[in-house]
Amino acid sequence: MKKVVIRQIYRDFKNYENQVLEITGWARSNRAQKQFGFLMINDGSFFESIQVVYEENLENFKEIQKYRVGSALKIIGTVNLTPNAKQPFEIKAQEVILVGDCPEDYPIQPKRHTREFLREVAHLRPRTNLFSAVFRVRSLTAHAIHTFFQDRGFVYVHAPIITASDAEGAGEMFRVTTLDLHNVPKNEEKNIDYKQDFFGKSTNLTVSGQLEAEVFALAFRDVYTFGPTFRAELSNTYKHAAEFWMIEPEIAFADLLDDMNLAEDMVKFIIQYVIEKAPEEMQFFDEFVQKGLLNRLNTLLKSKFHRCDYSEAIEILKKAPKQFENKVEWGIDLASEHERYLTDEYFKAPVFVINYPKEIKAINWWIST
RNA sequence: UACUAAGUAGCUCAGUGGUAGAGCAGUUGACUGUUAAUCAAUUGGUCAUAGGUUCAAAUCCUAUCUUGGUCUCCA
Numbered sequence: 001m002k003k004v005v006i007r008q009i010y011r012d013f014k015n016y017e018n019q020v021l022e023i024t025g026w027a028r029s030n031r032a033q034k035q036f037g038f039l040m041i042n043d044g045s046f047f048e049s050i051q052v053v054y055e056e057n058l059e060n061f062k063e064i065q066k067y068r069v070g071s072a073l074k075i076i077g078t079v080n081l082t083p084n085a086k087q088p089f090e091i092k093a094q095e096v097i098l099v100g101d102c103p104e105d106y107p108i109q110p111k112r113h114t115r116e117f118l119r120e121v122a123h124l125r126p127r128t129n130l131f132s133a134v135f136r137v138r139s140l141t142a143h144a145i146h147t148f149f150q151d152r153g154f155v156y157v158h159a160p161i162i163t164a165s166d167a168e169g170a171g172e173m174f175r176v177t178t179l180d181l182h183n184v185p186k187n188e189e190k191n192i193d194y195k196q197d198f199f200g201k202s203t204n205l206t207v208s209g210q211l212e213a214e215v216f217a218l219a220f221r222d223v224y225t226f227g228p229t230f231r232a233e234l235s236n237t238y239k240h241a242a243e244f245w246m247i248e249p250e251i252a253f254a255d256l257l258d259d260m261n262l263a264e265d266m267v268k269f270i271i272q273y274v275i276e277k278a279p280e281e282m283q284f285f286d287e288f289v290q291k292g293l294l295n296r297l298n299t300l301l302k303s304k305f306h307r308c309d310y311s312e313a314i315e316i317l318k319k320a321p322k323q324f325e326n327k328v329e330w331g332i333d334l335a336s337e338h339e340r341y342l343t344d345e346y347f348k349a350p351v352f353v354i355n356y357p358k359e360i361k362a363i364n365w366w367i368s369t
Numbered sequence: 370u371a372c373u374a375a376g377u378a379g380c381u382c383a384g385u386g387g388u389a390g391a392g393c394a395g396u397u398g399a400c401u402g403u404u405a406a407u408c409a410a411u412u413g414g415u416c417a418u419a420g421g422u423u424c425a426a427a428u429c430c431u432a433u434c435u436u437g438g439u440c441u442c443c444a
Contacts, residue, residue, distance in 0.1 A: 031403050038403050051404075069394090086404055109380060109394055110405045116436060117380070172443095208444095233443055234370080240443065325440090336440095 001076060005045035009079065013089040016079040023050065023091065024074045024099065026127065029110045032065035039064075039096070041073060047132055047280040051090040052077060058096065069110060070102035070127075112288075130289070133281035137274055144273035145226055145247055148266050154249065155220040159209025159227060164201055172232035173204035174242075205230035210248050217250035224249040256366075260352050264305045267350070271297050306351040308342070313353045316346055333360045 001022045009016055009023075025043030035056045042049040052075050054064050067073065077093040107121050108128060118125040125131045146156065162176050178198040179185065187193040194202045209225035216223045225248045233240060249262060275282055275297065286294045308316075317328040317338055322345075326335045334342075334353065342351050355368055 029405065031406050033403070033406090034400055036401075036403090038406085040404080053402080082402095085402080104395055105379065107379065107394090111381075111393060112405090113380065114437095229444090231443075237439085237441090237443095244444080246444080 006041070006043045006048070006050045007046035009050065009089075010046055010048060013079065013081070017081055017089075018078055020076065020078050020094070021091070022074065022076050023052075024072070025050075027067055027069055027071045027073055027102075029069060030065070030067055037065055039067070039073070039075075039093075041075065042127075042132075044132075047129070047136065047278075047284065051087055052093050052096070053090055054093040054096055058093065060096065063098070064096045067096075067098060068102045068104070068106060070106040070108060071098060072100035072102075073097065074099050129284060133278075133284050137278050137281050137285075140274050140277050141270055142226070142245075144270040145266075147273070148269045149222075149224045149249065152222065154222045154224050155216065157209070157213055157216045157220075157223045157225050159206060159212040159225045161206050161228065161230075162199075162203055163206045164199070164203050165211055166204075166207065173207055174230050174232050176203045176205060207231055208246065208248065210250075213248050213250040217252045221252045222249070223251075256354060260305070260307060260354075263352075264350075268301055271301060300350065303349040306347045306349055308347075308351050308353050310353055310356045313338075313342060317341065320346070331357055331359070 002019065003022045003024075004016075006023060006025065009021070023041065023043060025041040028040040028042050028049045029038075030040075031038045037054050039052040039054065040049040041052055054061065058064065074095075074097040075091060075093050076095040077091040079089055080092050081089045106124075107117075108124050113128065115130075118128060118131070126135065149156065166173070176198075179192075179196065185193040185196045187195070192202075194200065197203070206229055208229055209227060213223055213225045225246075227245060228243055229246045230243050231240075232242065247266075249266075251258060251262065254262075275294070282294060282297075286292070311330065313334070314328060314330050314332075317324070320328075320341055322341065324335075324337055324341075326332070326337065328338065339353075342353070343349065358365065358367055
């Protein structure tokens with residue numbers, strides 16, 4: 001018996017015609033009728049489910065009719081092409097075996113759930129379309145990031161996660177300690193005595209791998225970090241996570257133009273890669289999460305990223321036929337509303353704003369001459 | 370941090386002062402090709418919590434808790 005995953009069959013179904021296969025997966029729906037029924041089976045290898053037809057002649061037909069959504073099943077059957085149906089092929093069952101039953105109160109239904117509800121059933125939400133799509137795309141994105149840099153000869157630097165260093169302009173840090181918080185040791189000046197802590201000094205979770213990457217760039221030339229970073233900002237927005245992954249390339253002997261070209265190429269490469277490798281998932285996002293997403297991404301792939309001097313950006317904003325909440329004048333740091341106007345309304349494309357006043361940037365920035 | 374909206378059946382929601390509701394899910398049945406199948410029946414309720422107003426509160430008022438959105442911060 002040939003064991004296959006559903007991704008294989010979908011990608012090559014014509015070559016599987018009339019073959020007897022064994023598939024395993026979880027029921028997404030079960031539409032039982034009097035003399036036959038249809039099971040939708042998802043095995044996690046692919047976004048789409050596969051349709052299995054079962055008929056009255058199966059000895060456990062009555063039981064199969066009652067298999068609930070969520071049940072784990074093993075099916076042996078033949079691949080039939082169905083060119084006139086909604087799906088290009090289906091499996092006609094010779095055997096349907098219940099591997100694991102699913103309780104009556106299984107909470108995931110074949111319908112839309114809110115994300116707030118899915119958070120309460122966190123152990124089951126990877127089985128939903130939304131999480132299936134998100135985490136496969138996330139996995140592909142990570143692979144695309146590595147592929148992009150590795151193909152260009154960059155060295156992947158693993159910056160430490162526990163560190164004693166801070167970074168430029170980063171936010172609040174999570175402390176890492178083995179000290180007993182109910183009985184913190186004090187030194188003679190009545191300050192916390194970090195000499196008794198695990199590392200003998202105050203440490204925290206990294207807010208950025210930048211400093212390590214810079215050090216390595218001065219030896220390996222082109223390097224990047226890609227890993228988790230942590231910030232203890234009390235920001236209640238969907239954009240701000242306490243733990244998030246960050247890419248930080250550092251390139252020696254490069255100028256600002258090299259840097260911008262690299263960033264533009266990277267963003268385009270990743271988008272291209274994901275659209276190509278996860279068309280079903282991206283289609284799902286386009287339809288149910290953000291209408292017009294694919295159109296926006298394809299437009300972005302074709303457009304040149306704009307480059308705009310800070311002073312020029314200020315002039316554009318001053319002339320904007322629009323009232324900003326934060327007043328625009330030379331010397332300010334751009335707020336989200338200003339950035340949104342530049343990208344969404346003025347340039348209608350991604351834009352680099354360069355040559356900021358040195359007063360609002362960190363000390364280690366290169367000064368234009 | 371501030372502002373704002375919401376919390377009613379397992380889920381998604383309707384119900385703005387007078388008997389607690391629908392669809393889905395579950396259960397039982399019908400159905401010869403379904404596509405989140407359809408049809409019939411049926412189980413299921415501390416209306417977030419506490420207090421107040423009223424003859425009468427899911428509905429009005431106050432406080433608290435929880436969640437969403439926006440802002441701030443930041444990336």
